[in-house]
Amino acid sequence: MTSERHLPIHHRAEDPGGRLDSFGDVIWVHCPECDKASKKDANGVSCGHCGYTTVQSRKSSNTKWAVPASPKQKCSHCSEPIGSESRPTARTKDGELFLWVRCPHCGETDDYPARQSWNTQHFGYEPGPPLFLSTQVAGETLWVNNLAHLDALEDWLGAKVRERGPQPGLTMMAKLPRWMKASTNRDKVLRGLAQLRDRAQKAGIDQ
C-alpha cells in the first residue's frame, strides 16, 4: 500500500524515456462484471473481486461496444460530463441503443443514448473496459494505467524544469498533450493525479 507521498513540486525532472507500455505491467480497468478495479494485461481482464476473467477476442465487431451519442453527455445525477469513451455495456431498449455508464465524478450509473463504436479512437488502445484511474481536469480526461505510470506523470508534470532524457524521439512524456504540460494547469493536473492516487489506494490497487 502506498504511504503518504510528498508531492515533488517545482523540482527538475529528466524524461525517463520509454513508451506508455513501459510504465507498469498492468492496466487497471473497471471490471465488466462487478465494476471494481480489475487488472488487464496481455491475457485479458482478471478481477480479484468477483473472479471475472476474459480472453482477448480477436473479433473487432462486438455489438456491445458503444459510445455516448453526444460527446457532451452530462451525468443525470451530478450534471458533470460522463466522457465519450467506448464501453462494452451497450444494450437495446425499444429499438434504441443505450450505454450503461458509471459517472467518473459521482460514481452513479445510468443508461445514456448511444451509438455503436467498432473501434476506439481513444488513446489508440484496442477497445477494452474503461480505465479505472481516470478523471476530468480542465475539461480534459486525465488517466493513468497503473501506479508506475502515475508516479512518472506526477514527477514529470510537477517539475518546474523538464529536461530531455537520454532517449531521443517520441517518448511517452514527449507525447503528452499540451494542456497537461501547460504551467497554468499544473496545480489542477497535480490535484487530479492526487485524486487518482487516492482512488487507487481505496480500491486496493497495489501496482
Ligand SMILES: [Zn+2]
Ligand atoms: Zn469483478
Ligand SMILES: [Zn+2]
Ligand atoms: Zn455524476
